[in-house]
Each structure stands twice: as C-alpha cells, then as structure tokens.
Amino acid sequence: MDLQLSGRVAVVTGASKGIGLAVTRTLLDEGVRVVAASRKSTPELEALGGDALIHVPVDLMNPEAPGQVVSRAVEEWGGLDILVNNAGGPPPGVALPRMSFLGPADDDWRVMFEFNLFSVVRAVRAAIPPMLRRSGGSIVNVSSGSARLPAPMNVDYNAAKAALNNLTKALSEEFAPQGVRVNAVSPGPVRTAWWTEEGGAADIIAAQAGTDRDNVMDSVAPEMMKLSTGRLVEPQEVADVIALLVSPRSASTTGADFAVDAGFLKEI
Incomplete structure (x- = not known):
C-alpha cells in the first residue's frame, strides 16, 4: 500500500530506540524526511543514515527543546507535516514499575508530567503554526493502555497519559477543521x-x-x-499503526485512540 507520504517532513521524538526508532525507520522507508529527536543517538539510528534523516540531540525535559526540534525541521526542509510525540515512559533516571500510590513524592509527579505531558504540549504548540501554513498536518501522541485502566501501579504515569488522551481529543476538536488531525496510539507492554x-x-x-x-x-x-x-508487543507493530495514521489514507481519522496492546485493555 502506498501511504502517499513521500516528500513530507516529520519530527519524531524519542527516536533513538524502541517505538521511536521503528517509526523513524518506517517513515524513511516511505520517503519522509525525518528530524529524529533524542537525548543521544544510537548505532541503530545512525545506521539509518542518509540525507533524509537529521538527529537533534535534546533533552525534552528542557522547556525549550521541543520548539528547537520543530524549528530545525522548518529551517532544513521548509515546513512540517507530521509530528509523532513518542518520547515518554519513565523520565531519565527513573525506574518503573512503582507498586503503590504512596511511592512517588511531589517531585516524582512533577517530572512524570513534565516528560509525558508537558513536553508534548510544547511540541504541539511549536508544530501547529507551521502545519497550518501548509494547510494541514498530522499529529500522533503515543499514550498507553494504562491511561484507561486505573490501577495503583505507576499511578503517576497513568494519570499523565490519561491527561494526554484528553489533550489529544481537545486538539483534534480545535484544529481538525483547519486540516490538522490529532490522534493517539495506546500501546500495551512493548x-x-x-x-x-x-x-x-x-x-x-x-x-x-x-x-x-x-x-x-x-x-x-x-x-x-x-x-x-x-x-x-513488538515496536514495529506500533510503528505500522502510526505510519497509517499520519498518512493521507487516514484523512477522516481524528480524535481517535488506537490500542496496539496485545489485548491488554479488556474494557469497551
């Protein structure tokens, strides 16, 4: 299937490994020019190489970083069509799972939301103006099945991802009429x-x-x-869904949340 993505410009966060690496590889294979953001590169990311890939080393916990990544895409290739907010999970230096609500302190909650929600807010804020200048674009936020399955394990992470789902719906409601589609993908354990x-x-x-x-x-x-x-779940299985969502073949899909979770989420 031709995803009709050739020549488009994308930013992928958390791109050096896991789901982000798989998304970057898949988009490159579809002819997309990709700005890959991560704290550091990896041999796997470097192996993708080529003129269509730029790695920007940033720490997304820095409030200025998301905007810097988007600006790099605009400077290099004249605009932006796709944003994949993949960076998330345990913040740098944090190990999960935590087994009880009583585990994380205030600072733990702050860094969890900084990494899993606020970095996305900042990236979207930077990405929407250049997308609107190109009469549209597509944003995919990588959430989690745990956002819809409240549990005492990883409660701070789950709450941040639940907020991300709400944000996704709100963004879609505002910007879909202007051509910017916003969707979420919710993996299970990958x-x-x-x-x-x-x-x-x-x-x-x-x-x-x-x-x-x-x-x-x-x-x-x-x-x-x-x-x-x-x-x-394998990372490529998530990447394949993301690639379809950012494609014009999904032109009527917005405000949706796709579970790629090995059957983790049982609720209707």
Missing part, C-alpha cells in the same frame, strides 16, 4: 528498553517474582497483564 535495559521493568518484576528477566518478558508479564496474544 519490548523496548523500558523492559529490557538493566534495572528496567523486567528486572524489577523478576526480583519480586524470584525469576529472571527473560522469563518475565516471555511468560510472567504476559500472564500478569492478561495479554490475549500471550506476548509483549
């Missing part, structure tokens, strides 16, 4: 660094369950989270 890195979720759960990280990702986590497919 086999990314959040799980796989040393000290990450797999190690934390393994220590509590008396097992090893591989068993957590292959068996314990899918069973604990009641995943219908019996396995974690």
